[in-house]
Amino acid sequence: MTRYFVPVLLTVALLGACSPPAPVVLTGDAFGTTWSVRLTGLPGDTNPEGLQLQIVVALDSIDRVMSNWRSDSAIEQFNAAPAGQWIDVPAELAELVTLARTISLASDGAFDITVAPLVRAWGFGPAAQPAVPDPATLNAARARTGFGHLSVRMNPPALRKAKPGITTDLSAIAKGYAVDRIAAVLDKAGCRSYLVEIGGELRARGQHPDGRAWRAAVRRPEYGLSPEPLTVLPVTDTAVATSGDYLQQFESGGRRYSHIIDPRTGRPAGHNLASVTVLATSAAEADALATALLVLGPVDGPALARAQDLKALFVLRKPDGFEQQESPALAAWLAAQP
Ligand code: ADP
Numbered sequence: 642m643t644r645y646f647v648p649v650l651l652t653v654a655l656l657g658a659c660s661p662p663a664p665v666v667l668t669g670d671a672f673g674t675t676w677s678v679r680l681t682g683l684p685g686d687t688n689p690e691g692l693q694l695q696i697v698v699a700l701d702s703i704d705r706v707m708s709n710w711r712s713d714s715a716i717e718q719f720n721a722a723p724a725g726q727w728i729d730v731p732a733e734l735a736e737l738v739t740l741a742r743t744i745s746l747a748s749d750g751a752f753d754i755t756v757a758p759l760v761r762a763w764g765f766g767p768a769a770q771p772a773v774p775d776p777a778t779l780n781a782a783r784a785r786t787g788f789g790h791l792s793v794r795m796n797p798p799a800l801r802k803a804k805p806g807i808t809t810d811l812s813a814i815a816k817g818y819a820v821d822r823i824a825a826v827l828d829k830a831g832c833r834s835y836l837v838e839i840g841g842e843l844r845a846r847g848q849h850p851d852g853r854a855w856r857a858a859v860r861r862p863e864y865g866l867s868p869e870p871l872t873v874l875p876v877t878d879t880a881v882a883t884s885g886d887y888l889q890q891f892e893s894g895g896r897r898y899s900h901i902i903d904p905r906t907g908r909p910a911g912h913n914l915a916s917v918t919v920l921a922t923s924a925a926e927a928d929a930l931a932t933a934l935l936v937l938g939p940v941d942g943p944a945l946a947r948a949q950d951l952k953a954l955f956v957l958r959k960p961d962g963f964e965q966q967e968s969p970a971l972a973a974w975l976a977a978q979p
């Protein structure tokens with residue numbers, strides 16, 4: 642069913658259209674958040690209701706494979722499985738774990754999908770109260786993390802944990818992956834111009850009906866929804882994802898702790914880098930890289946972006962407000978936009 646809506650997004654808000662032809666808007670719920678698709682240039686015989694159905698089916702199948710919130714998902718079956726043996730998984734799960742592993746290696750372990758025991762130890766995640774853990778809890782959680790203890794193969798697709806207690810949590814990459822899957826549905830249907838969004842992760846193709854690029858507003862990295870965006874990025878033919886330390890956090894002893902954990906220390910990333918927005922070809926990659934760069938922080942994050950030619954916007958918290966830093970690749974890309 643098609644319905645029109647006023648978008649209230651988490652990390653990246655979309656800017657509304659001006660006056661020209663309004664895009665068709667499809668929306669729904671998935672992964673505990675909302676999704677939306679804005680479409681123009683639909684082939685004449687395309688039925689938006691049919692597209693909506695295909696998107697819902699695709700999201701549902703991703704949920705059945707990758708959700709950490711249902712015990713019958715492929716990933717939770719693997720998480721419950723014993724160590725030391727290959728467990729068959731759907732090919733798309735093995736592919737996504739392979740991408741996650743590449744980003745773990747590139748980020749020196751800052752991105753790590755085995756991080757869930759640490760996330761839980763700090764009281765983030767299902768049915769928990771955020772709090773600073775005692776050292777014994779923290780050590781026990783650290784013993785159950787490390788992407789080096791997780792192996793993946795493609796023929797046939799399977800995962801294997803080297804130690805009991807190693808699990809996979811795709812929260813920092815799955816929303817992006819789902820955005821890519823929706824984009825694939827739209828590409829296959831012949832759509833030439835669209836903006837797909839799930840919980841703030843975006844992917845755009847072609848142009849807005851006003852003839853300009855689709856636009857993504859990067860939020861001010863503050864708790865609560867501030868109406869004024871920090872900046873606006875043109876997003877034609879690219880994916881965009883933002884990771885911030887500000888949406889889920891708690892305070893204790895005058896310190897702020899965020900839900901993004903540095904697996905190398907076992908502690909929440911704690912520095913003045915408030916958010917990172919990444920542009921990449923795929924939304925899965927953008928999503929994971931945004932988390933990786935946020936964990937790496939204000940020195941190592943920009944250094945990795947420079948070394949790997951990543952398009953990234955770093956937003957730093959300074960005494961007198963926010964400071965924005967573009968990576969060289971992002972600055973060059975923005976300069977080349979019409
Ligand atoms: P959001 O979910 O707000 O879009 P992210 O994409 O950055 O933000 O994902 C954050 C989630 O990823 C956390 O809630 C946690 O489950 C998981 N996570 C936390 N730290 C890491 C990390 N270092 N590497 C990979 N996943 C992480």
Ligand code: MG
Pocket residue numbers: 812813814882883884927928929930931932
């Ligand atoms: Mg992410």
